[in-house]
Each structure stands twice: as structure tokens, then as C-alpha cells.
Amino acid sequence: MVRYTLQRLGWALFTLWIVITITFILMRLIPGDPFSSEGKMPPGVYENIKAYYHLDRPVVVQYFEYLGSLLTLDFGPSLKSDSITVNDYIRDGFPISLHLGLQALVIGVTFGVIFGVIAALYHNRWPDYVSMILAIIGISVPNFILATVMIQYVAVEWGWLPPATWETWQHTILPSIALALMPLAFIARLMRASMLEVLRQEYIKTAKAKGLTQTIIIMKHTIRNAILPVVTMLSVIAANLVTGSFVIEHIFGIPGMGEMFVKGIFNRDYPVILGSTVFYSAILIFLILLVDLAYTWIDPRITVTGESR
């Protein structure tokens, strides 16, 4: 097990190195320059700036310098901002993106499961139709449209909640709902299908025959079994929510990591692009590693070499 863990850790680090290298190369291949603008910067000024950020050195030297700084967990400066480093960006932005993503996950799972259960229990009746219409809307309406509509009515017209920014817990409600809509709809549909399948199982009939109450049958035997596919999908949904909130962050003016990443690309802010890519890659690679290790612990049939018996 220890050998397997070390082996997987080695592969994880190798994967991360590949990601860093590819990102580094791709970044330099994009046309454009971090300091180019429609301004009148003379060549002398341009050279000073390149020297300041060590961009006057050969690319290979820059690459190894960057790898060296990563070993000390230093993601470098932002080329567009003198007041903030990439580490600051991540330190300030990631907790917000994480907060938003987790809040959306909780809303999505809670209401997704509730709507799915209701739809299954009221199969082919109005609660089922309403839940599924909502689910279809959730899947087909892009979250930025929902976000815009919510800001327009809930925040501006009715004045119930703040329209944007990230200050109090009230500010978190609208973006979380907007972000949760898609997973909510997805989970509702998944839960409904799974519930219907479980409800048709023999052991449910047996439970009924044994005289168990409907509530106990639903809570103890149906939901518990039906929720398994949702749990399986949770890691994917969670990863999407935490890393995929760029648009929502932009619409609601949320100072998370999404905006930083997108702006980094537009500005050719190399350390910001690299820093955010490396950071997210490290998280994902670590999660995959954790899941793989957890599998071997949960399911003894999976051997430490990763092959099934």
C-alpha cells in the first residue's frame, strides 16, 4: 500500500509537471505581449519593464526559474498589477470561489434530491410535471441568463437582495442559486429516475408486505438506495462548480479566481495564467489521487497495482 501510494504520488507530480510545461509553452505561443497596448511606449521603457520581470532572459532560463520558484510555492508577481502577487490572488480569490461553489453544491443537491423524490413519488402527476419542467428549464436555460433575470427582478425591481459584489451572506444568495440551477436540475432528473427504479424493486414490495410505513420505506429503503448514483456523480459536479463559476463571478462582480484567470489570459499575464492553471491542476490531481487511494481502501477487490482481480 505504501509503495502504491508513493507510486501514485510520483505519477501525480509527473502529471503536474507536464501541465506546467505545456501551459508554459502554450502561453508563449499565444500572439501578443503582456505589455502591449494602444499606447505609445518607447522601446527603452519596454526594455526596462521586461528586465524588471526577468522577461529579457532566455525562455529556457525563465522556465527553470519558474520551476524553482514553484518549489518554494511562490507563484510570482502579476505582470499587470504591482500591488498584488499571484499568491495573493489565489489566497484571496480561491476561498470565495470555493464558498460560492460549495454553497451552490448544497443548494443543488438539497433541492435536486427533494424535487427528484417528489417527482418519483408523484409519478405522472402534477408535482412530477412541475419538477421535471423546472429541471428541463434548469438544464436548458444558461445560468448567465437566469443570473441576469434574477438581478433585474429580485435585486433591482423588488429590492430583496443586493444585485452584485460579495460582502454579506445576502450577497451570496443570488449567485449561488444561479450557479446551482444546472446541477439541481441534473440531480433532480437523476434522482427521479433512480427512485422510480428502486420503487419497482422486489424488496420495496417486501417491505410493504411486512407492514412498514410509507415514510420508513421512502426514507430508509428508497432514498438511501436511490441516492447512490447522485453520490457517485457528486465529485464531478463539485469539481465543475468550484472551478466553473467564471461567468457567474463576472456577472455578480465576485472577486473569485475565475475572473482572475480569464483576465490573466486576456492580459497575457503569464504568472497569473500559470499560477491559476497550476493551482487548479494540483487540486484536481490531488483529488483524483485521493479517490484512487480511497477506492483501494473501500473496495478490497481493487489491488494496489490498480488491476481488478
Next chain:
Amino acid sequence: MIIKTQQKLRTIVISILLMLVLAVTGCVGNSSNTNASANILNVNNSSEPGSLHPAKAQGTHESWPLRHLFVGLTMVGPNGKVVPGAAKNWDISSDRKTYIFHLREGQKWSNGDPVTAQDFEFAWKHVLNPATASTYAYQLYYIEGAQAYNESKEKDVGKLKALADKVGVKALDKQTLEVRLVNPTAYFDQLVSFYTYYPVDKNVQESNPKWANDAAAFISNGPFRLTEWKHKRDLKMVKNENYFEKDKIKLAGINWAMVEGENTAWQMYRAGKLDLALPLPGDVVGQLKSQKAKDFKIAPEFSTYFYRFNTTKKPFTNAKIRTALAMAIDRATITEHIAQGGQKPAYALVAEGARDANGKEDFRTVGGAYFTENVEQAKRLLAEGLREEGLTSMPKFNIMYNTLDLHKRIAEAIAGMWKQNLGIDVGLENTEFKVKIDREHKLDYSVSRSGWVADFSDPMTFLDMFTSASTQNDTGWKNKQYDAKINIAKQSSNPVIRMKAMHEAEAILMKDMPIIPIYFYTKPYAIKQNISGVYTPADEYPVLMYANIM
């Protein structure tokens, strides 16, 4: 049993929905501006300032807050004229190459330190130090020895200091600053109001070089002082009680949001979270204009929207063809139906916003229009141009524009006009902004969308961009006569000679037409009606220092 369970479930569902509604409605807050009574103004800076150090700042997101934190030797006043700032007055030598600025007595930094001429000398030399890597260092190249110091590759500290000592700025005493210029620069009194020329507290900079990154350590000499800087969230500043003009400052403070999305910021304004919305989304501008909304204003802006030609690429090598294309655009359609922000059709490069030699009339008014829209004449010029180039028809080419819906719609309209008026097939090519800049520098385009926002209120800010030596010409166009005129204007101290040379230069540019002027920008914005005292110089964002909330 099943019916009972269903009733229970229904009750649960209704309860959950009710709780949700209550949770939402429970947060009902007062959406109107709660800072009105505290006399605090809420505005949106659109983005995080890259730096609030005068030497490192560049662009609107930095200059707007900085304008309220610092004051230079001069500033642009409500009537658009240069007025004394940190300097109470100044003397100019007869050759107009030496300025002696006399600072106001008793001025203090926000920490109580005296503001001295040494602080100005120190700050300007700090900007020019190559190790500072200031983007806007070239704004100081008007000063003797400035360019040599800034562009020096010298590593020896002693030799570098010798270069710094040769820079033509010297504190003669605590209250007097001498500045020696390379050429007489008519707009130098205005240049020193630019943020790169702001002073820096020498003691603070030397003891804590990172002072500008931390609100607690931030020291300024302007009407406000920084109290809070939450990165990517907001900036807060309060009235600086040490400011020399503090009695004229009515606001207790200004809060600056950093919301990137124009639509989001507009909704915040509507919800009462912002007192001023700028920039406004394009469709909102059109809507407010047609509604004649009372809180909607259109301020002048000293900037021009234009198209560049790659004059090294056939058939754009031919001036007649370039002129034909310029004449076949219906600019009023673009400004009234697409841009919709009160923009003015442009028939010259220099926008409205700079005074001419007499100091009263605008440079644009004196210069007038250099061409007219005339489809028949455009057709004739195109035919002649094509004949001269040995072509029978115009080859298909692309208009390159950077990703923005407005640019796309304008490019579509212009392509349509050229098709309809001249029978030319034009394609559209959308590129990301940095790619567009890169391709412009490499002359890898046919026609490219461009714009220029002035740095200061003088026609030179536009005109020297198209000299042969300019790194921002990006058209491949070179004209010795033009260069000579710009040179005359740069070296002359006589405003009549300067303006005449610049008018003549612009005439040459518009005769050869390496660029097509499309329109002169404006600054449409919305401001709550209970706010007074805000003014908008043509080359600046709204100045809020004299604002008052009723």
C-alpha cells in the same frame, strides 16, 4: 396511509418553499443609498487598480482614484483650464524651456509631513530610474536628461546617479522646483497635472518601498486619503484634513467598487448601490438618451475612434483608394444608430478638447473638416486609384477588430456601406485585443479598428503618433513633410506657430489618409440627481472632489 403520507409530503414541500421565500424576503434591505446622510459617494472603478503608486500607475483604473488621492503641481479645473495645484504659481523663462514652480506654503502629506519641492524631485527621478520600470516614464521625457537616464543600461550605481543628477529637475529650496525642458513645451503646465508627475513622500518611499500597496501605509497629498483597499472588492477613501483646499471638499469620502461588468454596474446603480455609473452599456445609453433621462449626461471626451490602413499592402498603398473608402462611410448612421452615445462623426484625427492658439476656440473648430462624405466622388477616386495600381476591381479584404460587440456592429455597418456604395466585398475578422495589437505592430492586416484616448489636452497627443519614428504608427505610412511639421510644433514656443504647424500636419495626414476617422468619443454616464459639483474634463474621468450629496 398513502394519502396521509402525500399530505405530509405536500406540507413539507410547501414549508420548504415558504422557508426559502422567507429566507429571501427576510434579507430585504434598504436598497437606496444608505451613505447619502454620511456624504459618502459610491462609484465603480470597473477594475482593480494595478498600482496606486504614481510611478507605476497606468490607465483609467489607476488614474481615476489617484486623481482624488494626489494633486500635482497643477490640475485641470472645472472650466477645463489648468489651475494651480500643489504649486501656487510658476515662472517660465523667455525661451520657455525653464519652469520655476513655487509651492504653496504649509502643505502637508496625509501623515502630517510637509510637502516639499524635494518630494517632487525625488518622485520624478524615481519614475525615471530604469529599475523602477515605470510604463509611463516617457511622459517625463520632455525634461532634460530624462530619456537618457531612463533608457540607460548602466549597472554602475555611481554612473547611474550621475545620469540622475543630470535630469533637469531640481529642488532649489523646500518651496521651489526648477524644471529644465528639452524643447519649449506649450502644454507642460498641463502635463505636470498628469499622475506620473505626482509627488511622493520621500521619507515614506525610502523607509517603506511597498507603501502604495497597503492602505494603512498609504500617504497622499490630495483631497482624500486611502483608508481601505480590499483587493478586487473595493477602495475606500476619506477626506484628507491636511489638504490645502479642504474647505472646498464637501464629501466625507468616496467608496470605489471594482465591478467589471458594465451591465452589473448599471444594475447596481439602478438598485441605489452606486451614485454614478460609467461606462454605461451601449443599449442603456441609447435607451436613456431617447427617454431624455434626467440623470443621464454626455460629457466630452478627447479621443477618436478610427480605422488604420496597412499602407504597405496593395492596394492600400494608394491614397486615392484610401480616401475613397473614407468618403463612402455614413458616419451619422454609425453614431446615431449603433454607438448611440452622442458621439460626433469625425472628419479629422484630433478630437474636440484642445484649445487653439488664441486660447478660446477649440483646435477642431479652427481646423474644421478635411473631407466630406461623397459617394460619387468616392467612386471616381476608387476607379482612378485602381487604374493607377493596375487593377480592374478591388480585391477582397478584411476589417480586423478586437472582440467587442460594438466594434463588430460598426465593422458590419462599414462593410455594408462599402459594398453598397462602392461594390466592394469586405470580410470581418474578429481577434482578441492583444492579438490585434501584435498584428498591427507586424503590419499583418489590411484595415484595423483603432482608437486613441488623449493623455493631455493638446493636439500633439494625437498627432505625434503618426510620425515616421513613432512606435505606434502601425500603418507603414511615413511622410517627411509631416515629420517636419510635427518637429516645428514640438520645438516652437510660439503658440501661433505651434498650432499652425499642427493644423498643417493634420492636413497632410488627412490628404494621405493612412487612417479613416470614424467618430469622436463621448463619455455618457448616469449620476444621481441629488449629487452636485461633479465635473468632467475632456481627457479625464469625472472629477468628484467638489461633489456634494444633497
